[in-house]
Amino acid sequence: MTGTPVVETRGLVKRYGEHLAVAGVDLRVGPGEIYGLVGPNGAGKTTTMKILATLLAPTAGEAYVTGIPVDADPLEVRRRIGYMPDFYGVYDDLRVWEYLDFFARCYGVPANRRPTMIDELLEIVGLTDKRNGYVEAMSRGMRQRLCLAHTLVHDPALLILDEPASGLDPRARVEMREILRELRSMGKTILVSSHILPELGEMCTGVAIIDRGRLLRSGSIGEIERSLRASALLRIEILGDEAAVQSARDWLGTDSRIADVLGGTIDADGATRIEASFDGDSAAQADLLRAMVDAGHRVVGFNQATSDLEEIFLKVTGQVDEETAA
Amino acid sequence: MTATGTAVARPPRSSAPREFFAAVNTIMVKELRSRMRGRRAFIVLTVYLGLLALITYGVYIVVAPNVRGFGGGFGGFGGQANASALIGQSIFTLLSIFQLILVAFIAPAFTAGQISLEREKQTLDLLISTPMRPAAIVVGKLAAALAFVVLMIVAAVPITAIVLMYGGASVDDIVRQQIVLLGTALLLGSIGLFFSALLKRTQAATVLTYITMLGLTLGTTMLFIFWTVVANTSDDGFGFGPPKRAPEQLMYLNPGIAMLDVVANTEPGGFGGISSMLRELRGDGGVIGGNVECIGNECRAVDRFGNVLDGGGPATGYWWPRITITFVVLSAILTFAATRLVVPAGMRWAFRRPRAARAAGPDETAVDASEPAIAELPLEEDR
Secondary structure, three states, X not given: OOOOOOEEEEEEEEEEOOEEEEEEEEEEEOOOOEEEEEOOOOOOHHHHHHHHOOOOOOOEEEEEEOOEEOOOOHHHHHHHEEEEOOOXXXXXXXXXXXXXXXXXXXXXXXXXXXXXXXXXXHHHOOOHHHOOOEHHHOOHHHHHHHHHHHOOOOOOOEEEEOOOOOOOXXXXXXXXXXXXXXXXXXXOEEEEEEOOHHHHHOOOOEEEEEEOOEEEEEEOHHHHHHHHHOEEEEEEEEEOOHHHXXXXXXXXXXXXOEEEEEEEEEOOOOEEEEEEEEEOOHHHHHHHHHHHHHOOOOEEEEEEXXXXXXXXXXXXXXXXXXXXXX | OOOOOOOOOOOOOOOHHXXXXXXXXXXXXXXXXXXXXXXXXXXXXXXXXXXXXXXXXXXXXXXXXXXXXXXXXOXXXXXXXXXXXXXXXXXXXXXXXXXXXXXXXXXXXXXXXXXXXXXXOOOHHHHHOOOOOHHHHHHHHHHHHHHHHHHHHHHOHHHHOHHHHHOOOOHHHHHHHHHHHHHHHHHHHHHHHXXXXXXXXXXXXHHHHHHHHHHHHHHHXXXXXXXXXXXXXXXXXXXXXXXXXXXXXXXXXXXXXXXXXXXXXXXXXXXXHHHHHHHHHHOOOOOOOOEEEEEOOEEEEEOOOOOEOOXXXXXXXXXXXXXXXXXXXXXXXXXXXXXHHHOOHHHHHHHOOOOOOOOXXXXXXXXXXXXXXXXXXXXXXXX
16 A cells, blocks of 8 residues: 555645645555644645645645545545534534534435444444533534544545644644544555644644745654754853953854854853854864864853754744745 | 556445435434424424414414305205315415415525535534535435425315315315415425525524515515506507417416415315405406306306307416426525525536546556555454
8 A cells, every 4th residue: 555645745736816825745654554734723724635635626736645636526526525614503403413414415325334334433422421412502623523523424535634632732732643543544545734843743643834825844743853963953052251252152152063143141150141053063063062162252152952843843933034045 | 566557446336326215214204303303393393283273273263154154055955065074175275374474484494504504613614524415415305304394285285174074175275275285385495495505694694584585475476466466457458359368377386376376276066255266366258247157066267258269268277387496496496595605616627427547647646556545444453
């Protein structure tokens, strides 16, 4: 099955008048992956997902779901995906099982399969005891889980989940994550979006970071991290007065491996912390530290900022700011 | 892996019409489940039938003593039978008109929110992202909304059937009355659905539907009168030549005329106030200022000099078939328009016929027919 990506886009472009919502995104999601689309609000995640869900026609480029071009046979694509939009409502006066039954009918699930399937889905999303409850009376977390269940009624190969954890409390987020893990173990491929990377990082097999319609980085979290580590952010604490700090900054500025020297915040203990983005591995960092000390700077702290997911995200999207500014 | 472009192994699909009606049924089941839930629907139906029963009783109370009063006089002979027939006819007339008015107000209320409410509650996206065709969604919505109106109309038949006991109206009359009521419900329902698909807000859709409904009933009538008056005023002023009239086709839009036509059929011998009015609308026989002369059960239209007017057969049965057919045609057009409107312009491409797989499709994206797609595995085995 390795040869057939469940999702593949090539140079996907979506233009709304003057606004370029998606500007040439290439994605490739293999079977059984949980793939995260991460980016700030308005980055083009929802648009990309809507194109894959055949709710929007791409302006240019190609998009395939299980090998089918989305614009060639949209109805067939719909039978193979379960789509959960970022915003949606529920019907009044409808019970939970009726809601699922309705969508099962919409997807043409035969009548004799529906009752057992509904019970199974409710068990997966943990709503078994709400079977006869009314949809409009459920909490946000329950609705999200119900909507997730509705994407599964026709047993699709691919789930496209747009911000499934938004607006959920921490506990509900954890539950949602657990459900996604379970779905993955059932063999589903999941494309999930979030504007918060850490929310996805732990469970995703792959991540694509998108901003302003462009794909900035893609790969596993580890790969992205490694690619960023080439230019690590160093936190250096210098003891001394302003002149000493300034001389340290000037000294750092002469090093060709240092791209940028930032900051100058004074710590409580009198040291001044400066940050420098440094292009080099650990050995190069050690050399830099020795050279700095040899040059007479009073270094009391020298470490690499640990890049947690949040920081990766900020960094990647921040780089774009610099690129566009340049 | 076979490298055959993007040839896709397709599961055998059921035929298109079957799929369509299955989808219509899906929408109907869901709508009726929520609509018939609780007491609301039953209270509405009970109140409606109660009102009709009251009207029936009221008409009887008012009409019965009066007709008994002039016993054998009406129509010359057969007085007792004619008195009874007059009660039946009165009940039938009032019930028919009252039902038409109720349907005119209820049908729009049930349909004008069908699609705009889905938009307001953000449920429409989920619905149109399913493989169901928009036409099936729209027809299902219309059918679901009309199902209850049809129930109300049909449930009133036993009450209307009381007139059979008195005479004056026949089973045929009741059948025609039902056809006109259902046709009216269909048209007004389609108008409601159309505005519901056209406009974002249910409120605006409801208001516009009612305005249209009033336009079709009162509006066409007033326009007809106004047109006729203006046409005759601009005449040479001497009153020679036949009086001019607005085109009768204007009245093909008026459900009231259809119902009056049905009711007129119960007037003795096909003549009477309503019949004359309908004849006048048609410009048939020039009954303006004319009279109905009855000898026994034989009635005919005469002018004020006693001359029998030509073309003066019973005026009934002319309007209602034309109007009902107009309604059905208009409903079909409106429903089609609603189908176009329910899907955002940017998404209509999704419902066109599958395009031939592109020749330039990459080889590795071909789905291998020999390996089972994840979607085809039963759920139980996955867990």
